[in-house]
Amino acid sequence: MDLVRPIMDIASYLWNCTTNQATYICGLEENLELLRNDMNELKNLSQEVRRRVALEEIQHMKRTERVNGWLQRVEVLERQVEVILQNDTQELQKKCLLNCFPRNCNCCYRLGKAVSKKIIAVSDAIKEAYFDVVAYQLPRAPVDEMPMENITVGLDPLLEEVWSCIADINVGIIGFYGIGGVGKTTLLKKINNKFLNQSHKFDVVIWVVASKEVNMEKIQEVIRKKLEISDH
Incomplete structure (x- = not known):
């Protein structure tokens, strides 16, 4: 058995x-x-x-x-x-x-x-x-690169001066003024693009175009989209 x-x-x-x-x-x-x-x-x-x-x-x-x-x-x-x-x-x-x-x-x-x-x-x-x-x-890039011409003669000293103001915690607002064609927009683009490869204390940089006829809703919409805030 x-x-x-x-x-x-x-x-x-x-x-x-x-x-x-x-x-x-x-x-x-x-x-x-x-x-x-x-x-x-x-x-x-x-x-x-x-x-x-x-x-x-x-x-x-x-x-x-x-x-x-x-x-x-x-x-x-x-x-x-x-x-x-x-x-x-x-x-x-x-x-x-x-x-x-x-x-x-x-x-x-x-x-x-x-x-x-x-x-x-x-x-x-x-x-x-x-x-x-x-x-x-994906989280949006903190800075959107602005297209610009390679030739920006004479703007580098101004760029460094403005950048030092941006780095200064005691400076809250920076303004440019001058007649058209002197390079204000180009300088702003250079400043914007400098945020791409330079360390800074800002979470996000927003490029907003405001004409003489200010459209507040349009400005708010640009900011809302950049900050990814829902419109609902």
């Missing part, structure tokens, strides 16, 4: 192993077709996610780490599945299958096991493809 149970356990184990191998072999054609269809679905979902990400990135947003990781996993899966599916059905039948009686059990078993694993991996990736959010808003 003591020997019967171990023998039965061994027999059960061998039966399970044989059954699993038979499943991999006899279900190979069907599983290959399932893998091919699932992979096509995953590719379509991947393209949809990439389109969503591209639209968001145009709007100064960045893809989430979760989405980026998923897209990378899908790329790896595509390459792995492509290797498995590179032989057509006829070649697989010639190599492995003949009415469920394999010509090469070892070949069919390894292929069937790989296909089954990839079906699970692809299925899991499909389930994860439905993202509520694919990107998040």
Whole structure:
């Protein structure tokens, strides 16, 4: 009696192993077709996610780490599945299958096991493809660079003088005056761009154009957008 149970356990184990191998072999054609269809679905979902990400990135947003990781996993899966599916059905039948009686059990078993694993991996990736959010808003740059001509003769001394006033904590307002064409706007642009590569104590620098006919709402709108304050 003591020997019967171990023998039965061994027999059960061998039966399970044989059954699993038979499943991999006899279900190979069907599983290959399932893998091919699932992979096509995953590719379509991947393209949809990439389109969503591209639209968001145009709007100064960045893809989430979760989405980026998923897209990378899908790329790896595509390459792995492509290797498995590179032989057509006829070649697989010639190599492995003949009415469920394999010509090469070892070949069919390894292929069937790989296909089954990839079906699970692809299925899991499909389930994860439905993202509520694919990107998040990046903080705006504290300074927007202003385009300007390279030639700014004679403005550097004024620039340094104004910059020293900006660095002075006792100075709250700086004003420029002069007739048109003397370089006031150019000097302001140079000051604005200096904030890009010079350390300073300001969280944000806002460029607002105010004409003689002051439009307060327009000025407020520029400031609101720069500070990313909701208009609701």
